[in-house]
Amino acid sequence: MRKYLSIIFALIFLIGCQKNVIANFDIHIENLDKYNTSYHDLSKVEIYKDNNIFKILKSDFPIGGLERNIKIDSIKEGKYSFVYESIFGKQIKTNITVDDSRTYRISLNPDRLNEKIKNLVFENIKNEEVQLKYRSSGCFHLNEDSITILNKGNEYFVKKDDHLRKIDKKTWAYFVNLENKIRHIHKDRGCTSVDSFIFKYKGKSDTVYDGTCNFDIVSNIINYRKKNKI
Missing domain, CATH: 2.60.40.10 (Immunoglobulins)
Structure with missing residues (x-):
């Protein structure tokens, strides 16, 4: 009991x-x-x-x-x-x-991207430079600019008119992540605005287009550079 x-x-x-x-x-x-x-x-x-x-x-x-x-x-x-x-x-x-x-x-987060492409040019620069030209054009707007990032050993720089400005690895990582997003843009079209991204490196170049109106990456780059004074 x-x-x-x-x-x-x-x-x-x-x-x-x-x-x-x-x-x-x-x-x-x-x-x-x-x-x-x-x-x-x-x-x-x-x-x-x-x-x-x-x-x-x-x-x-x-x-x-x-x-x-x-x-x-x-x-x-x-x-x-x-x-x-x-x-x-x-x-x-x-x-x-x-x-x-x-x-x-x-x-x-609708803009979250967990997958990562191998051999990103920004990630693999060694004692060389990569230039990104970006352009957004539509019926009522046109924005275009470029940025060049250079590596020397363990240091990274933004190059402009032969002048170098040192950046930290956090800034470099932003552009690595940015390139990964750009290269994941799907090829759907149907938008009156078209964004283009040209990567120039090692004497080569390749272009990615965005005709979806889904990403607005050019505006993101402009905001980032403005707020971080790059």
Whole structure:
């Protein structure tokens, strides 16, 4: 009898110690690149709980996307995944574990790109220079400029009119990431504006075009250079 009573009391104790988690999701659809001022929509987000579909968020309109801030309450304990498609056409999954009764801020980034192309020219420059010419033209605008980055040993410089200005590796890494994004632009057309990117290095050159109106990378470069005075 005492044995059974001990088991019952142990079960009562364990049940009493279990956490009754009731949490909230504060979902933000926002750009990962802080220099990207364009609004990129998400039309659909699938939410999974413990690998089973929990909720599907879909836009009510054929044109446009979800609200940029979505709140969901009464969330129970578990492992959640948020699955959506980026502007690069890649599936993105954001995972979070809910184990406490609080508000969880969820950042979903339409401009996120996890894949990386090998042999990026900005990444592999050694004691040489790479020039990027960029141009955006449309019915009512024309923006064009160029930037040249040079490597000497472990140091990087921006070259302008034969003058060198040293930059840190964080700035160099920005242009590595920028090139990776440019080379992931899909070849769809249909936009009245066309952006072009010409990479010149080792006596060679190659060009990438963006006729999608989805990326606005030229504006991102302009914002980055202006704010960082490059």
